[in-house]
Amino acid sequence: MASRTRRRGPAKGAPDGSRRRRVPMRLLLPSLVLVALMAMLMLRGYVHSEILADYRIRPAAANDKVPQEILKGGPVIDTRDGSASTLRVPDNSVVLTFDDGPDPEWTPKVLDALKRNEAHAVFFITGTMASRYPDLVQRMVDEGHEIGLHTFNHPDLSYQSKKRIDWELSQNQLALAGAVGIRSSLFRPPYSSKSVNMDNNSWPVTEYIGSRGYITIVNDTDSEDWRKPGVDQIIRNSTPKSGQGAIVLMHDSGGDRQQTVQALDKLIPQLKGKGYEFQNLTEALDAPSAHTEVTGLELWKGKAWVFLVDASDNITAILVVGLAAIGSLVIGRFGLMLLLSAVHARRTRRRDFVWGPNAPVTEPASVLVPAYNEAKCIESTVRSLMRSEYPIEIIVIDDGSSDGTARIVEGLGLPNVRVIRQLNAGKPAALNRGLANARYDLIVMMDGDTVFEPSTVRELVQPFADPRVGAVAGNAKVGNKDTLIGAWQHIEYVMGFNLDRRMYDVLQCMPTIPGAVGAFRRSALERVGGMSDDTLAEDTDITMAIHRDGWRVVYAEKARAWTEAPESVQQLWSQRYRWSYGTMQAIWKHRRALVDRGPSGRFGRVGLPLVSLFMVLAPLLAPLIDVFLIYGLVFGPTEKTILAWFGVLAIQAACAAYAFVLDRERLTPLISLPLQQILYRQLMYVVLLQSWITALTGGRLRWQKLRRKGGVSAPPTVPTQRRQVMDERPVR
Incomplete structure (x- = not known):
């Protein structure tokens, strides 16, 4: 859900079809960068006799035709x-x-x-x-x-x-x-x-x-x-x-x-x-x-040639350093994730583990559901909340929908479900509106295309037993993972996002509460001024703000939510482009966290550098692995190149399998991991590169509405336990 702007129609006076089709800038610029890199590598290979070199030596022959x-x-x-x-x-x-x-x-x-x-x-x-x-x-x-x-x-x-x-x-x-x-x-x-x-x-x-x-x-x-x-x-x-x-x-x-x-x-x-x-x-x-x-043109052609050769050598040297850096970052990140994820799993699964001195948490919670044109999903979302085992009130904030989202919820006639309508103002404004109308001090936020398991809210609020905890990240999962692109995102969610969250939890520097499933103390939200629309990643922005205010942010792995992931490349592109750009905005907005003092400075000292390295810099350099892979496959050394690539893939597969085991997921989707590394990862590279270009050129990215199909109607498993929803009651 997000704020939207209307699409502009054809210019006045312009006949239909009169506009020329142009290559989108998001494709053109990354493509030009990729072509330039490959051209530099090709030139370097040529002048280093790695390309078009012929090492054959003909043996001596007769000389009867020589004068x-x-x-x-x-x-x-x-x-x-x-x-x-x-x-x-x-x-x-x-x-x-x-x-x-x-x-x-x-x-x-x-x-x-x-x-x-x-x-x-x-x-x-x-x-x-x-x-x-x-x-x-x-x-x-x-x-x-x-x-x-x-x-x-x-x-x-x-x-x-x-x-x-x-x-x-x-x-x-x-x-x-x-x-x-x-x-x-x-x-x-x-x-x-x-x-x-x-x-x-x-x-x-x-x-x-x-x-x-x-x-x-x-x-x-x-x-x-x-x-x-x-x-x-x-x-x-x-x-x-x-x-x-x-x-x-x-x-x-x-x-x-x-x-x-x-x-x-x-x-x-x-x-x-x-x-x-x-x-x-x-x-x-x-x-x-x-x-x-x-003299003349021939001289300038020669000078241009020497300049380009020098540039190719210098750029390649920089690329090699970048390749070494990304290799170190990738291996370091995998090692850190595996080690700290094991620590997190061992700690949270102990029989005597409790979140804090006030456990268990039983006070009611308000669930905020911002919705914009979610007609295909909203009923499933609300009905999943009605099956909750925990006492909740449900507030659906309709942010100017034009597809009857609010009418669908009202037509359900469910108890303790309120609908608040507002003119389209964006997700942060919708959440702030819901917060102002919430009855309880524990605030759960979710997306309008997400479904909760009956135990999700209960698991999500238990960390508030520790009075130092200001926010909790839940375990977001892909609900529509039956397609290939869905399976790839499923791998990404389990391996990347959730394994990352375990690591950041142990380091006490969680960078993002996912918009699909997160919980907050009302007091923590109010102290930082509520949800902000300064960035396109309001979830990352609010998480960083809560860290800087001195609160702890933790990860509740059992608080599972099933969300509808994009099912087309265009939709996936739009979503990840916004995420990448929004993350950069949030990092820049909270850059002064690096010099924060006291307990609140831990995020600036540890979290912000790690997020910048692993979520911004490393993905930006990661394409070098594939650029050198292509170069090595075509121009050699082919065997060493293939061996190195499979070595990296083996490390990724090991991490992915471990993450799936921790999340108790079937390993079957990992069959598509090699293909994901070849195709899906390249798309993410280009998305991040486009985000960098947008940021460096001072561009402004707008929210884009993802088209939903309502493919996630219920969680995969629904425990047959007693369901409880809070009756309508006045605010205490």
Whole structure:
């Protein structure tokens, strides 16, 4: 029940159907956020070679189709004009080349070694590394080194189509343009060796690369530093034969390159002592620079690319931290719930357990039933109260219903049932009106679509035997749980809400008295000013207010009420959207509870932080579990991802089973738990995200009436005990 506003019709003068159908903002914004997150993850996966990477390496093949001038030629191969020619580095010249970088750990050390020894080199960079570490590429250029391309993802190009080769080259150039604003005409294929090792698979690639304007650079001296053979062996492998020039292959990435760095500090001085010069390739060949300045759109595309890659890495790092946080919160919450729920169950089920010194409580109670257009449910609600074992009066407050709700109750002609009519003013106003007309000091509140068991009111008021108790939360259950969506809500109510309430009861910081079944002392309500319409979660608002006034709020698990849960996704969305947004409003309204002193400050010190963590922050971060699940399933590691997901599901299933046992519920609905985690939970994520967006943008959410079907006509079991309803009597 809630305050409502009329729906607006079509704009004046607008013909029917003239309005364009638009995507609802509640779907559009969360969808955009989800798409953005997935795009960032995809981009990160791409530049980390987790997506579209091809790790196949083709074995050596015959070389009968490779021209002899290539097989017997030098390591610089030029096929740009359709013919094949090679060049060698002049005698007494060494061109050091480094593949696979830049690496954040080893490239700076290699550059430091080259700087110490006043040597230049050629760095064949991959697009993935250059995109992630553009500052290192900039340092290479600033210190006079030459840059060559080494593809983007480092695949064996002999396996790739021409389209994929073009893509690797263009992406590599894009990263280079974004890093330092240049293009390069030098290219070294991954897994390449010497000219003599060119075969029938690699030669067509070399020809095609030349047709795209690139000079292919292989090597004629392999340091084999990737094998980590020792510093002395790397030096021996890298030393040219007497007086000859050489292009030396080394690596500044791909693993531990400590031996390479140490070898450079010995190799360069030794060879310089023999008269060698360490130059860039174009310097050694006395050729024009391989670098071309990039300007205009191409430059900005490169800069945008590098920016997005950096953003994706940063965002992913934040997401990983968020994933760790949500994992800790989920496991911590489950552990806390299991432990404290066991404590609560053991305490309340002891044979000698009593709620307080004034037990048992027998004084009459007033039951307030706010109702707005509850024609399909109200008779069942009132008749369930008439079966109560406890002395009560029933007050139905009709909040401007247009479906004859009040007439239905009056037509029943039941004793001790009063109907109060008012203009539509909202649920808080209806409850306050009922409170003003209640005869008794114990006030029970329920919804117009809820039915009580005969023992519900009696169980609900027993905690008032303790004079410190100001409010009591009952055990709300889903009455229409025969459908799949009803079963999912049933799991949520038993596992989430009621297990939570046990935990909060032990911690003495119950955050919410459910609107479907709750009880209050009149004095507690009056001291905090009654029900407030400041938030859309008036039940959470009043509970927090009562805590702050110094009262205790407890949970009576045996006070069961059966409520009609939404039966469509749209109705469920509307309800949970209001709950989520209202909870945020209540937390913000009572934020000063954090600094409250004395006994009333316990809620601020314990309850408010827990509610903020478990009910607002944790659900907001929880989608990260599913985002990384999808990413892991598609791009790996698939087995570990599946194992982790089933591990989380097993923890949830254990908690759910324990909650069902505590509530004496059949475990059958838990069969749908995996499906609930896949579908239902995602809906709740989007609802909470939309609530956050509404709150952050300063939006104002209105109450929305849920359409009832009257599916809960009676509790599942009705004890055959003597039923008692208070006769009409004057207020004492």
